[in-house]
Amino acid sequence: MTPDAPYEIRSAPAGQAEQQTPAHVQQGQPAIIIEGLCKKFGTHIVLDHFNLTVGKEENVVILGRSGVGKSVLIKCIVGLLRPDSGRILVFGKNIPDLDHEEIDRVRAKVGFLFQSNALYDSMTVRANLEFPLRRHWIAIDQKEIDEMVQEVLDNVGLGHTADMMPEELSGGMRKRIALARTLILKPEIILYDEPTTGLDPVTGREISRLIVEMQKKYHTASMIISHDMGCVKTTADRVALLIDGKCYTEGTYDALKRSNDKNIAQFFE
Amino acid sequence: MANLKISSLKLGLFVLAGLFLFILTLYIIGKNQNFFGSSFEVRARFSNVNGLIPGNNIRFAGIQAGTVKHIRVINDSSVEVVLSIDNEMKPYIHKNAVASLGTEGLMGNKVVNIVPGKSAAPLIGSGDLLATPKTVSTDEMLLTLATTNNNIAEISEGLKGTIRRINQSKALWGILDDGSLAGNIRNSLRNLSQASLHTNEMTRDLGDIVSDIKEGKGSIGSLVRDTVLSSSLARAVEKVRDAGASIDRLAGQLDETVQDIHRQVAEGKGTVHALLQDSALARKLDASMENIRAGTDAFNQDMLALQHNFLFRGYFRKLEKEKKKAAAKNETAGTH
Amino acid sequence: MASTSKFQAFLTETGDIARFTGRYFVQGVRPRFEIGELLRQCFLIGYNSFPLVGLTGFIMGLVLTMQLRPSLVDYGVESQLPVMVGVAIVREIGPVITALIFAGKIASSMGAELGSMKVTEQIDAMEVSGTNPFKYLVVTRVAASTLMLPILVILGDTIALLGSFIGVNIRANTSFTLFFRQIVNSFNFGDVLPAYIKTYFFGFAVGIIGCYKGYYSKKGTEGVGRAANSAVVMSSILIFIIDLIAVQITDLLGIN
Numbered sequence: 001m002t003p004d005a006p007y008e009i010r011s012a013p014a015g016q017a018e019q020q021t022p023a024h025v026q027q028g029q030p031a032i033i034i035e036g037l038c039k040k041f042g043t044h045i046v047l048d049h050f051n052l053t054v055g056k057e058e059n060v061v062i063l064g065r066s067g068v069g070k071s072v073l074i075k076c077i078v079g080l081l082r083p084d085s086g087r088i089l090v091f092g093k094n095i096p097d098l099d100h101e102e103i104d105r106v107r108a109k110v111g112f113l114f115q116s117n118a119l120y121d122s123m124t125v126r127a128n129l130e131f132p133l134r135r136h137w138i139a140i141d142q143k144e145i146d147e148m149v150q151e152v153l154d155n156v157g158l159g160h161t162a163d164m165m166p167e168e169l170s171g172g173m174r175k176r177i178a179l180a181r182t183l184i185l186k187p188e189i190i191l192y193d194e195p196t197t198g199l200d201p202v203t204g205r206e207i208s209r210l211i212v213e214m215q216k217k218y219h220t221a222s223m224i225i226s227h228d229m230g231c232v233k234t235t236a237d238r239v240a241l242l243i244d245g246k247c248y249t250e251g252t253y254d255a256l257k258r259s260n261d262k263n264i265a266q267f268f269e
Numbered sequence: 270m271a272n273l274k275i276s277s278l279k280l281g282l283f284v285l286a287g288l289f290l291f292i293l294t295l296y297i298i299g300k301n302q303n304f305f306g307s308s309f310e311v312r313a314r315f316s317n318v319n320g321l322i323p324g325n326n327i328r329f330a331g332i333q334a335g336t337v338k339h340i341r342v343i344n345d346s347s348v349e350v351v352l353s354i355d356n357e358m359k360p361y362i363h364k365n366a367v368a369s370l371g372t373e374g375l376m377g378n379k380v381v382n383i384v385p386g387k388s389a390a391p392l393i394g395s396g397d398l399l400a401t402p403k404t405v406s407t408d409e410m411l412l413t414l415a416t417t418n419n420n421i422a423e424i425s426e427g428l429k430g431t432i433r434r435i436n437q438s439k440a441l442w443g444i445l446d447d448g449s450l451a452g453n454i455r456n457s458l459r460n461l462s463q464a465s466l467h468t469n470e471m472t473r474d475l476g477d478i479v480s481d482i483k484e485g486k487g488s489i490g491s492l493v494r495d496t497v498l499s500s501s502l503a504r505a506v507e508k509v510r511d512a513g514a515s516i517d518r519l520a521g522q523l524d525e526t527v528q529d530i531h532r533q534v535a536e537g538k539g540t541v542h543a544l545l546q547d548s549a550l551a552r553k554l555d556a557s558m559e560n561i562r563a564g565t566d567a568f569n570q571d572m573l574a575l576q577h578n579f580l581f582r583g584y585f586r587k588l589e590k591e592k593k594k595a596a597a598k599n600e601t602a603g604t605h
Numbered sequence: 606m607a608s609t610s611k612f613q614a615f616l617t618e619t620g621d622i623a624r625f626t627g628r629y630f631v632q633g634v635r636p637r638f639e640i641g642e643l644l645r646q647c648f649l650i651g652y653n654s655f656p657l658v659g660l661t662g663f664i665m666g667l668v669l670t671m672q673l674r675p676s677l678v679d680y681g682v683e684s685q686l687p688v689m690v691g692v693a694i695v696r697e698i699g700p701v702i703t704a705l706i707f708a709g710k711i712a713s714s715m716g717a718e719l720g721s722m723k724v725t726e727q728i729d730a731m732e733v734s735g736t737n738p739f740k741y742l743v744v745t746r747v748a749a750s751t752l753m754l755p756i757l758v759i760l761g762d763t764i765a766l767l768g769s770f771i772g773v774n775i776r777a778n779t780s781f782t783l784f785f786r787q788i789v790n791s792f793n794f795g796d797v798l799p800a801y802i803k804t805y806f807f808g809f810a811v812g813i814i815g816c817y818k819g820y821y822s823k824k825g826t827e828g829v830g831r832a833a834n835s836a837v838v839m840s841s842i843l844i845f846i847i848d849l850i851a852v853q854i855t856d857l858l859g860i861n
Contacts, residue, residue: 080729104735118730122718132734280648283655287756290763294797297789324793 030055031221037086046072048245059222061232064242070225074191079103108136111182111190117174119166126162152180172203192224196231208234307356313368313399314347321379329383334358365390368399625817633744643745651753658761666765670772690769691788699762704807708840712815716836719819720829747812754808795860803851814840
């Protein structure tokens with residue numbers, strides 16, 4: 001990784017800070033374009049020519065039943081899984097074509113909130129937050145890191161937990177820390193893998209509100225995988241329904257709610 | 270993983286302790302094997318190193334003095350051992366020191382012991398050849414045997430001439446009339462007859478050995494056949510046989526003479542006085558007898574040494590057994 | 606049929622481990638080098654194992670000495686007790702027992718740690734955070750265990766010999782100088798170097814197997830448990846196999 005690359009990445013969100021365009025209106029180049037994405041495991045076809053576009057500062061919720069390949073989809077976007085065919089353009093770059101260094105440069109602009117939080121349980125909260133910073137921006141000094149950690153912790157409302165271990169925190173707090181860890185890089189895109197799963201409804205709602213809040217604050221595009229309708233309702237600018245490896249339909253939450261299609265309606269009962 | 274703070278100090282201490290111990294061990298072993306420190310080399314030749322290997326210790330007066338550097342075979346009967354000895358031992362080892370092989374403890378490693386020589390000698394230098402203890406080897410023994418036999422042959426030749434002259438000299442018999450002289454002569458003659466007896470026995474023994482060796486009987490036979498020893502042994506044996514033959518003849522003549530003299534002394538006839546005048550002849554006769562005795566003594570010693578040499582030990586033991594058996598047979602035959 | 610598929614599974618796993626090892630070397634020589642994490646793992650793997658290795662080493666030296674004494678007394682070579690124990694510990698028992706203890710502690714913790722990191726997506730998170738998890742997790746751990754086991758063995762041997770010294774002094778009386786001299790004088794390079802060199806391979810085997818089992822553990826709690834368990838079993842067996850190979854090689858080289 002070249003040392004100057006991270007600085008380009010950092011400057012990107014700052015440039016967009018003044019834009020106040022409604023999120024669902026696509027401006028210029030979209031953040032993510034997925035075209036004809038196919039992925040199968042053995043003989044089991046998970047994604048079958050899936051198409052989706054996510055605009056800048058837009059929150060798209062991918063709705064689907066468990067095991068339909070929603071997680072596979074977003075893992076393909078960050079290059080954790082390699083698609084069999086199709087294109088995934090993130091900031092205009094096709095992810096499957098990139099080499100390791102280029103993909104790392106893209107990943108620095110794409111946050112990923114794992115379903116299981118994936119906090120490093122051998123590290124303190126502070127070390128967890130510092131980790132991506134140190135890995136992506138090799139040259140920054142400790143004072144700057146400390147400030148950024150504190151800022152992002154305050155943003156998720158857990159400023160006091162910096163020196164605690166992840167195991168000492170509750171599920172909701174861990175989710176917030178995990179969110180803080182994705183936010184600390186000031187990403188342009190955040191991918192949420194079932195952010196409210198495993199949380200009680202109250203905490204789930206809190207997290208959903210936090211996602212929206214942070215999205216406003218950091219001006220990110222988001223792709224949220226969920227089957228928690230509360231979360232979908234709170235966060236979605238647009239909902240894409242994933243059925244049988246294809247994008248079955250897409251539209252706003254309200255539009256889909258009104259639909260009589262059996263496949264759509266089953267989610268809104 | 271509760272303790273997350275790593276202490277570089279502790280890690281460093283841990284690693285350095287391990288490395289230090291390892292290097293220390295290697296250093297001590299190296300020091301024991303003379304990898305460090307200055308040393309010099311001397312050589313020693315052995316006929317058999319009994320499983321000595323490079324790295325075995327060298328002791329000087331019981332003190333660790335170095336290690337065996339390498340061992341090489343010079344020829345079929347000698348092996349050269351190069352000894353690497355600490356320089357600090359140099360002022361104490363003299364040129365006449367003797368290197369011998371030994372064993373550490375009951376079942377331990379082989380060691381080379383360097384024992385200081387008895388007399389004064391200059392200090393040892395690098396590359397010197399240390400003496401090793403003389404192992405009594407068969408070829409050396411046969412070599413001395415051959416020399417001795419040469420001597421005997423010469424003596425017996427001289428003795429033969431003397432006896433002839435005694436026989437021809439009428440004056441000699443005069444001597445025997447003199448009473449005091451007669452006693453002396455009788456003594457001498459007794460010695461002479463004893464000597465001839467010894468000579469006889471020995472000749473017989475030698476003859477037996479020779480014939481056995483020629484037939485290639487027993488271990489000695491095969492040994493003789495296989496090595497360079499055999500030619501020198503054959504030469505020695507040839508000489509032994511020659512000597513034996515002449516001794517045999519000599520003994521026969523001596524026997525006759527002695528019996529003649531005995532008879533004449535007993536009869537009291539002859540002109541002893543006339544012989545007395547020929548004092549030179551008398552002295553010569555005396556000296557001859559002394560010589561032949563010395564010769565047979567030396568021969569006896571050689572035979573004794575031969576008997577103790579491990580190669581011949583078995584042979585002589587067998588010989589003795591057979592003798593005993595024969596004696597026992599005779600006895601039983603006698604009683605019946 | 607069942608045995609065929611088992612054999613196939615065995616071959617497949619052997620191939621996978623070989624590929625994993627190859628990947629280790631390929632990734633290990635390429636920058637960037639995770640020096641900080643390597644040192645951290647050295648501390649966790651090496652320094653933190655020292656008390657355990659020291660304790661077992663001490664007991665081993667003491668017990669071995671006391672067990673060997675009666676036989677040596679029977680043969681009348683009681684004075685050779687330090688030499689016997691010294692050679693046994695340095696050549697074989699020290700490296701193997703220490704490696705087994707090490708496998709029990711380290712391979713299981715690697716299997717469990719990497720396994721749970723895998724299950725909780727921490728490995729994916731690491732990759733997303735611009736870190737090559739193979740380098741960060743596997744290369745550092747394998748390198749650390751390769752480098753640390755020899756040091757642990759040396760220290761463990763030393764403590765075992767101290768235990769042996771005490772063991773000798775329980776029934777008899779020997780000075781430390783005599784004990785030390787007896788042992789050290791009986792050593793040569795053929796005793797120490799092969800034993801030392803093979804510990805690197807032991808350490809490497811423990812690291813590779815522990816990481817392999819963890820890195821490819823199946824999802825779920827059971828998968829993690831199985832990863833930890835089979836990491837210990839397999840690395841222990843591998844230690845003995847390497848020991849067998851090592852003795853053949855030293856024998857062939859004539860330095861045994």
